[in-house]
Amino acid sequence: MVKHIYTSVDIGSSLIKIVVFELYNNKLNLLAASSVKSRGIKKGLITDFEEAAASLKEGITEVEQMLGMPIKKVIASVPSYFSDYIRVDAEIPINNEQKIVTGIEISNVFEACAKPHLAPNREMVTIVPIDFRVDDGEPVSDPKGLVGNKLSARAILVTTPTKNIYSIVNLIEHIGIEVADISLNCIGDMQTFKGQVSDKKVGAIVNIGSETTTITLYNKGIAVKSSILQYGGKNIENDISYMYKVDASVARILKESFAVAHKKSASENEFREVIDIYSNKKKVNQFEISEIVMSRVEEIFTLVKEQIDSLTNKPIDYILLTGGTSNLPQIRLVASEILGDVTLGNIKVIGVRNNKYSSALGNVLFFVNRLKLRGKNYSMVTDEEAKIVASSDKANSNETMLGKVFGYFFGE
Numbered sequence: 001m002v003k004h005i006y007t008s009v010d011i012g013s014s015l016i017k018i019v020v021f022e023l024y025n026n027k028l029n030l031l032a033a034s035s036v037k038s039r040g041i042k043k044g045l046i047t048d049f050e051e052a053a054a055s056l057k058e059g060i061t062e063v064e065q066m067l068g069m070p071i072k073k074v075i076a077s078v079p080s081y082f083s084d085y086i087r088v089d090a091e092i093p094i095n096n097e098q099k100i101v102t103g104i105e106i107s108n109v110f111e112a113c114a115k116p117h118l119a120p121n122r123e124m125v126t127i128v129p130i131d132f133r134v135d136d137g138e139p140v141s142d143p144k145g146l147v148g149n150k151l152s153a154r155a156i157l158v159t160t161p162t163k164n165i166y167s168i169v170n171l172i173e174h175i176g177i178e179v180a181d182i183s184l185n186c187i188g189d190m191q192t193f194k195g196q197v198s199d200k201k202v203g204a205i206v207n208i209g210s211e212t213t214t215i216t217l218y219n220k221g222i223a224v225k226s227s228i229l230q231y232g233g234k235n236i237e238n239d240i241s242y243m244y245k246v247d248a249s250v251a252r253i254l255k256e257s258f259a260v261a262h263k264k265s266a267s268e269n270e271f272r273e274v275i276d277i278y279s280n281k282k283k284v285n286q287f288e289i290s291e292i293v294m295s296r297v298e299e300i301f302t303l304v305k306e307q308i309d310s311l312t313n314k315p316i317d318y319i320l321l322t323g324g325t326s327n328l329p330q331i332r333l334v335a336s337e338i339l340g341d342v343t344l345g346n347i348k349v350i351g352v353r354n355n356k357y358s359s360a361l362g363n364v365l366f367f368v369n370r371l372k373l374r375g376k377n378y379s380m381v382t383d384e385e386a387k388i389v390a391s392s393d394k395a396n397s398n399e400t401m402l403g404k405v406f407g408y409f410f411g412e
Contacts (some may be wrong), residue, residue, distance in 0.1 A: 001005055003022055003024075003381070004022065004024075004025065004368075004377075004378070004379040004381065005020065005021070005022050005023075005031070005378065005379055005380055005381045006020070006021050006022075006075065006132050006364050006368065006379075006380050007019070007020045007023075007063070007073065007074045007366060007380055008020075008075045008076075008077075008108040008188075008360040008361070008363045008364045009056070009059075009075070009077070009078050009172065009307070009308070009360065009364070010077045010185065010188075010277075010357075010360040010365075011038065011041060011046055011056065011076075011077070011171070011231075012038060012041065012044065012209055012210060012324075013035070013038065013041045013043055013053070013166065013209060013210045013211040013212065013234070013390035014038060014041055014209070014211070014233070014234070014324065015032075015035050015036065015037060015038055015210070015324065016035070016036050016038045016055055016056055016058075016059045017033075017034070017035050017059075017350060017356060017357055017359075017360045018032075018033065018034045018035075018060065018062075018063050018074075018113060019032070019033045019034075019357060019360045019361055019364065020032040020033070020063055020066075020067060020071070021364050022262050023368055026258050028099050028364065028365070030144065030349055030350070030351050030352060031067060032054045032066040032207075033063075033351050033352050033357065034059050034062040034063045034066070034275065035059075035356065035357075036055060036058050036062060036307050037055065038052065038053065038055045038056075039051040039052065039055045040052035040053075040055065040284075041053075041055075042180060042211065043082075043211045043212050043230060044079045044081070044209075044212055044228075044404055045079060045081075045167070045210070045262070046168075046171060047407075049170075049171065049174070052171055052346070053171055053174050053175055053296070056167075056171060056172065056175055056265050057411075058174065059178065060367050067388075068382070068388055069238050069385050069388040070385070071177060072177060072380070072385075073177065073178045073179075073180040073380040073381075073382070074172060074177055074178075074179060074180065074380070075179075075180060075181045075182070075183060075364060075367050076179050076181075076182050076183075076362050077183055077184060077185045077188065077359055077360070077363055078164050078165050078167070078168045078169050078182050078183070078184065079160070079164045079167075080160065080163060080164075080184045080185065080186060080214060080226055080228065081160070081161070081228060082160065082161050082164070082218075082223045082225060083125070083158060083159065083160045083184060084122070084157075084159045084160070084183070084399050085116050085156050085157075085158055085223055085224045085225060085226070086156065086159065086404060087130075087154070087155075087156060087157075088113040088114065088116075088117055088127075088154070088155055088156070088157045089113060089152065089153060089154045089155070090108045090112035090113040090152065090153060091109070091112075091150055091151070091153075092108050092148065092150065092151055092152075093150055093280050094134075094149055094150060094151055096186060097146070098139070099147050099148060100145060100146070100147055100196070101132075101134060101143045101145065101147075101148070102144060102145055102147045102375060103144065103233045103249075103373070103374040103376060105143075105151050105374030106132075106143070106151075106153075106373060106374055107374055109132075109151050109152070109153045110129075110155065110262070111134075112159050112393050113127060113157065114127055114155055114306035115222060115241040116161075117157055119163050119252075120160070121158045121164050122161060122162060123159060123160060123161075123164075123308060124157065124158070124159055124164045124216065124243055125158040125159060125160050125165070125182055125183065125186075125264040126158050126182070126183055126187065126366075126370075127155050127157050127160065127191060127324065128155060128156045128187070128222050129141070129153060129154075129155045130153075130154040130155055130156065130220075130222065130226040131153070131154055131374070132151060132152065132153050132155075133151075133152045134146040134148035134150070134151055134152075134153075135149055135150055135299060137150040137160075138242050138262070140302065141384055142373060144373075144375060146396055147367070148271070154211070155376065156222050156223065156224065158187070160184070160185060165182060167295075167300045168182070169182070171201035171318065174344030178409040180380055181362040181368070182365055184223070184224055184226075185207060185214065185359035185360065185363075186205065186207070186214060186216035186359075186367055187222050187223055187363065188221065188358065188359040188360065188361065188365070188366060189205045189207055189216070189345075189358050189359055189362055190216075190218055190221055190222075190362065190363030190365045191323055191344070191361075191362035191363070191365040192199065192347060192359075192361050192362035192365065193205070193320055193322065193358070193359045193362075194221065196314055196343055196345065196346065197218075197318050197320055197343065198237045198317065199218070199220055199221030200220055200221075200318035201218050201318065202217070202218065202220075202290070202312070202316050202317055203218055203314075203316050203317050203318035203320070204216060204218065204308055204311070204318070204319050204320070204321045204398070205218065205319075205321075205322060206304055206319060206321050206322070206323075206326075206335075207231055207321070207322050207326075207358070207359070208233065208300065208321065208322075208323040208324070208325035208326050209233065209318060209324060209325065210234045210325070211230070211231075211232045211233075211234045211308060212229060212230060212231070212232050212326065213229040213231055213232050213300060213303075213323070213325075214226060214228050214323075215227050215229070215302065215307045215311065216229075217308070217311045217312055217316070220259050221271075225311045225312070226311075227251075227305065227307045227311060227358070228309070229300070229303050231300050231303065232300075232323075232325055232337070233255065233324060233325035233328075235276045235296055235300075235362075236255050236259075236293055236296045236297070236325070236328075237251040237252050237255050238251070239293070239295075239296050239351045240254050240255060240289060240292060243289075243292055244274065244276060244282060244284060245276040245278065245282075246274055246276050246277060246282075247277055249364050250274050250275070252282060254272065254274065255293065255328070256327075256328075257291075258272045258284070259286070259287060259289045259290050259328070259386055260286065260290040260293070260329045260330050261290070261293055261294060261328040261330045261331040261333070261334050262288060262290070262330040262333045262334050263290040263291045263327060263333075264288075264333075265290075265329065265330045265333070266287040266291075267286050267287060267292035268285065268286070268287040270285070270287075271283045271284060271285055272286070273282045280400050291331065293328070295335060297328070297331060297334045297335075298334060298338065301334060301335050301338040301339060302337065302338055303362075303383050304338075305333075305338055305339055305389055305391060308339075310324050312354065317341070318341075318343060319335070319341070319342045319343070320342070320343045320344075320345055320353075321335060321342060321343070321344050321345060321354055322345035322355040322358040322359075323356065323358070324354070324355060326344060326345060326355045327354060327355055327356070332342070332344040333393045345358055347361065349358050351359065387403075
């Protein structure tokens with residue numbers, strides 16, 4: 001039996017996240033996950049190619065050791081700076097003898113949708129279907145098997161500057177890995193949290209990373225607009241570092257393991273001892289450090305509110321938080337005071353129960369769903385390589401810990 005295995009890479013400013021899944025009986029099982037410190041990346045863009053390549057190689061090697069086999073192909077997330085979301089439509093004749101819609105017709109209608117809207121110096125990231133119609137029938141989400149003379153489609157074409165794509169593709173290919181597909185993190189985030197937000201309404205997902213925060217507006221589960229703030233978890237760490245005169249690594253530990261995003265949940269009687277940059281011992285009070293953190297978090301969410309208001313002048317039905325910085329304790333409470341009712345993303349996959357993985361995980365889901373829509377059968381590994389995974393002691397051990405069924409059924 002062919003094993004369908006897919007690897008997704010999310011290259012962030014602070015961390016490079018890699019996940020590997022196997023598709024079995026229409027469910028995704030996690031085989032391996034890795035998160036390593038990124039170097040040579042600033043605000044989501046590559047600033048030092050060789051440093052970034054070394055970081056990526058480190059993460060890939062870690063996953064390969066878990067699996068007991070090499071990674072040769074990946075899905076890559078590309079920077080969403082200056083991305084456009086264009087509503088497109090097209091109609092094509094159904095020319096096969098049986099007049100039945102197949103994956104070929106779906107691919108052809110997507111091409112017809114996209115072609116007139118492609119511009120110089122911009123590349124198509126993906127095309128997200130809204131619905132299909134055969135002849136004058138009712139709109140459907142998957143037209144395969146329907147009979148008629150013409151197929152029409154409505155979709156969102158996602159494009160980005162060419163340099164955004166090629167910087168990431170060149171980096172990955174530099175370490176000997178092929179990029180099988182590309183996506184944006186905002187597309188992956190929606191796929192991951194489809195069960196937590198309504199795909200029938202208008203809402204926003206806020207992904208708070210290390211150096212940037214991405215705000216994406218969705219209409220019926222499809223990204224339609226996005227913007228990026230140059231603020232994230234690193235700003236909180238810088239505040240802690242400045243106030244307590246500690247280096248960046250100490251500030252990060254204090255942020256992640258001691259501070260609370262809302263001061264009312266912090267204790268005035270709890271202290272953490274640290275060594276500052278002058279080699280002096282210093283006691284940090286949890287309430288005081290949480291005041292510092294809360295001030296910066298409030299600023300970020302105030303800016304998020306402004307961005308949401310600029311993306312739409314209509315009320316939205318939901319706001320969901322994700323990204324690594326959304327793991328801060330009580331961050332949802334601060335967000336709700338500024339943005340109204342807010343949902344905190346909740347990933348249920350054992351091994352990636354951390355919102356820093358939401359984009360990488362979701363991009364696998366999106367990729368596999370597109371394969372199903374086109375009726376394609378594809379794996380990123382050969383049968384021989386898959387047998388290595390099945391027989392490897394490391395892989396078996398890892399699957400025991402992490403390989404729990406994600407429970408994602410197509411079309412649900």
